Amino acid sequence: MKRYFVIWLKLTGITTQIAFQSRFGAIVFLLGKILRFAFFLFFLVLVTQKTQLIAGYTTWQILFFYATFNLIDTLPQFFLREVYRFRWQVVSGHFDTILTRPISPLFRSLFGGSDVLDISILFLSIIFIFIAGSHIGQITGIQILLYIMLIINAFIIALAFHITVLGMGILTTEVDNTIMLYRDLTQMGRVPIDVYLEPLRGLITFIIPVGIMMTFPVKAMMGLLSPETIVISFAIAAVFLLLSLQFWNYSLKHYASASS
16 A cells, blocks of 8 residues: 555656646636636525525535535546546557556556646535534534545445446547546536436436435435435445446456557
8 A cells, every 4th residue: 555655646746747837727727626616606505595495405505515516526536537548548558558567557547646736626625514514503423424434435436437437448448428427427416416306316326326426425414314325325336346346357358459
């Protein structure tokens, strides 16, 4: 673990230098992220002030859902940014070099350098989680623990999605559209999944587990999840991760190098 942590730090340092080659571009990109966060936050405040409740939730509860969504949405982008660059590695043949190095190709393809520009959104999300969380009622230590565990569970599901995208990139050289499809699906979790009607709600909860990722941590914090539902959430994450790893191994066995 120490060795891979050092490798991750070095790779992150390299990607950070690349990101700040154009300081103006980095500032504009960072500003765009913050404005996007602020505009939708403002939109939610306006909507909840007019309607009082959204799917039975108050303004502060909706903001807590949104802040948690941004945290869970940004964490994979921060740590797994290399997935967005994976297609070039396959098409150019650079992935051949990765396979010959004494390092896990899966680790290199996932954690090949974090995007430090995402730190601002992570920081903003955590601030709003604390602010909104202080206005949603009495919270126990067990609820906080479940909230943290389900956020970790959400990251595992996101990790499984990204591993699946890598596997598809090896087999089809298509990464960009697939990862953007994942991003579009997760955007449905910016608000509680309770706003969607069945069967869509069930689809994005258990088949495409956006609800488990984005909504369940907040519901656990509010004491709205049963123990059975929490156990099912962890089980689904474990199954998704196992299936994605099996798909990755299958893809590696059928990988054709750039020279083929």
